[in-house]
Amino acid sequence: MRIPPLGFRLLYRLRKAYWRIVKPTTHGVQALIIHPVDSDRVLLVRHSYGDKFRWRLPGGGYKPARETPEQAARRECVEELGVELAPLALVLEEHRTTSGGRSGYLTIVRLHALSDEVSPNGEIAEARWTAVDLTDLPGDPVVSTWVHSALTAHALAR
Template sequence: MIPIPAYLLRAASPFAQLWWRIRKPTTFGVKALVRLPDDRFLVVRHSYADTRRWSLPGGGYKPSRETPAEAAAREIHEELDIALPAEAFTVLDTTVTTLEGKHDTLTILAATTSVAALRLSPEIAEARWISSLDDLGDAPVSRWLVRALD
């Protein structure tokens, strides 16, 4: 897959959000809480929307093509170049949300990796391994990140 430049992702984001509010599509997404053996976990800031907020890596998927665990493994590899098998992921929570104007079934999964080195895709503006949310100071964090840590 050819990566889309960050500036195009940023430009398209408002149009996608408007489209979701008008069409109210049914979508499926994953967020992945990835930890190192020392219990630090990975947080990211996306380059295309809500760029100040720290979140979990993840993205959309089609249930007819892959499971949530397979989607999480694919997203982690595409966004951060961490290769984990789908079997490494366990489901923490599944919820239905309409926060972005769409009807989204979101699955939060967790996995552990021994690979701390990251290679960021254009979708990711910044990524960090942190020990607690306090490491981010007063920066905003996503509700899904907080939920995954509960």
């Protein structure tokens, strides 16, 4: 069953209210996905909820008792983008975060795509392969701080 973009926007608002009340510790993961042929291209997304104009890395939340950050990154990318990924994953960065009434942990994982084909679900408004210097994003793009951080860590890990 596909959830329409409106459903994701409603769930996003409910989750923000929950965080303000309960203040849980969260665990999130974001994936820097490298193009299968051109290692100077990465996959960025715009979500259909929240800040819909900001380019981000794909990812989401996970429960450490159930899966590793690498497993969570792979699961999120398959769910959100239907992208085929190589088995190797590398943790690029780990951060302690505070935002929107919650505190948590964010892990950024590098994965390599096996194909440049993507099939975004309703959570994703747009997915785009872009140069690591971000110069081919359309217009005057707004890009997440985590994208810049991941690209810097990726350059250092090469």
